Amino acid sequence: MDEFEQELRQAFKRQPAPPGLKNRILQRRRIVAPRPSFPLFAWNRLAASFASLSLCILAALAIYGGYEQRQAEQRRKAEDVRQQVMTALRITNHALNHMNQQLAAHHRVRQESREN
Amino acid sequence: MARDWQPDFEQLVDNHQSMVFSLALRMTSDRGLAEEIAQDVFLELDRHLGKIESPAHACFWLRRVAMSRSADALRRRKVRGLHLWVKINEHHGLQLEPRTSPLGGRLEALLATLPESQRAALVLRYQEDLTPEEIAATLNAPLATVKSNLQRGLKLLRAKAAIHLKEFVREKEYARGV
Numbered sequence: 001m002d003e004f005e006q007e008l009r010q011a012f013k014r015q016p017a018p019p020g021l022k023n024r025i026l027q028r029r030r031i032v033a034p035r036p037s038f039p040l041f042a043w044n045r046l047a048a049s050f051a052s053l054s055l056c057i058l059a060a061l062a063i064y065g066g067y068e069q070r071q072a073e074q075r076r077k078a079e080d081v082r083q084q085v086m087t088a089l090r091i092t093n094h095a096l097n098h099m100n101q102q103l104a105a106h107h108r109v110r111q112e113s114r115e116n
Numbered sequence: 117m118a119r120d121w122q123p124d125f126e127q128l129v130d131n132h133q134s135m136v137f138s139l140a141l142r143m144t145s146d147r148g149l150a151e152e153i154a155q156d157v158f159l160e161l162d163r164h165l166g167k168i169e170s171p172a173h174a175c176f177w178l179r180r181v182a183m184s185r186s187a188d189a190l191r192r193r194k195v196r197g198l199h200l201w202v203k204i205n206e207h208h209g210l211q212l213e214p215r216t217s218p219l220g221g222r223l224e225a226l227l228a229t230l231p232e233s234q235r236a237a238l239v240l241r242y243q244e245d246l247t248p249e250e251i252a253a254t255l256n257a258p259l260a261t262v263k264s265n266l267q268r269g270l271k272l273l274r275a276k277a278a279i280h281l282k283e284f285v286r287e288k289e290y291a292r293g294v
Contacts, residue, residue, distance in 0.1 A: 004274055009242050014134045014243060015137060015141055021137065029125075029159060
């Protein structure tokens with residue numbers, strides 16, 4: 001080791017820690033919150049998991065209920081439309097029959113007049 | 117597994133606070149930041165106290181974590197250059213410990229200008245008196261890299277010292293009225 005390295009060793013001696021460093025470390029150590037014991041920690045985690053699961057199930061049920069309600073509403077509207085179409089067809093059929101009968105009567109009258 | 121040695125946190129702080137603080141100070145060149153790093157290192161030691169197996173292991177662990185935390189702090193902070201550092205130092209006397217000699221203070225200022233990896237190797241070599249193998253284990257770096265950093269760092273520091281310390285000697289002689 002040469003003279004320069006000896007000089008470096010002298011220059012790089014450890015510095016004393018600032019006064020009160022140990023006390024500040026111990027103070028910060030006390031401030032750090034104590035960790036909960038395992039059973040309480042486990043119960044908390046279990047309760048949190050259960051609550052999350054319940055919320056998920058409730059949300060899924062709400063979504064499914066809304067979907068079902070909407071489907072029922074659409075089915076009811078479709079049935080109403082079907083009834084209206086059937087009524088319209090019945091009316092049309094009735095009108096056509098009536099027209100048909102009138103035409104047949106008219107045709108019969110003309111044939112009788114020709115024969116006479 | 118039973119152990120003969122039981123770690124005593126307060127005793128470990130007493131024994132190693134100077135080492136941890138000095139490592140952080142020489143790596144960061146900032147007393148406030150160095151103290152903050154030292155506190156964080158010891159609080160981390162407290163959390164890992166169950167894994168510490170012996171006094172030598174505690175010392176090794178503290179050196180390793182102190183260097184790692186200092187490197188993290190340096191990454192977060194832009195390191196100031198030599199001229200600003202020396203200027204602040206001379207005008208406000210914030211950085212140097214009163215017991216440090218002016219020459220030692222200059223060498224520390226020059227050390228602060230070296231690249232981080234070279235500075236780390238030199239600090240562990242000349243402050244902690246570690247061998248290159250021990251430095252490699254502490255920094256978790258290849259031995260060849262550590263040897264290279266030591267050589268390059270020493271060469272660079274020697275070159276800088278040759279320039280700056282000549283000026284320093286001239287200033288001292290001028291102040292004495294030579």
